[in-house]
Amino acid sequence: MSETDGTPDESEAASEPTTDTEGGRVRRYANYAVLLVLGVLAFVAVIQLYLSVSSAIRTWIEPEYRSLFQAGFNLVVLFxxxxxxxxxxRRLYG
Structure with a gap:
């Protein structure tokens, strides 16, 4: 510590252990990789669900009402x- 103002000297600051160790960095990157893979899987599942519901609407709904049901479904997805x-x-900025 500096005798004049009580702050740590440069040599003392350099010798303190850092909180971001190599193991922590690797663990963080592994977590990001897992998050990315899960995000891609979720995206594919949502696309498949959307296409399946659209197909069910084409199969079960009479032709004159299909556009109405498809619009309602798209509105729910958009909402x-x-x-x-x-x-x-809100989580990021609020």
């Missing part, structure tokens, strides 16, 4: 995506 985006933005 859910808007809620998710809003939630994430």
């Amino acid at each position: 859910a995506a808007g809620l998710g985006i809003s939630y994430q933005l």
Whole structure:
């Protein structure tokens, strides 16, 4: 410590252990990799679900009502995506 102002000297600051060790960095990158893989799997699952519901609408709904059901389904998906985006933005910036 510096005798004049009580702050650590440069030599003392350099000798202190850092909190971001090599093992911690590797663990953090592994967590990011797992998150990325899970995100890709979730994206594929959502696309498959969307296509399956669209196919079910084409199969079970009479042709004159298909566009109405498809529009309703798309509106629900859009609303859910808007809620998710809003939630994430609040977590990041709020």
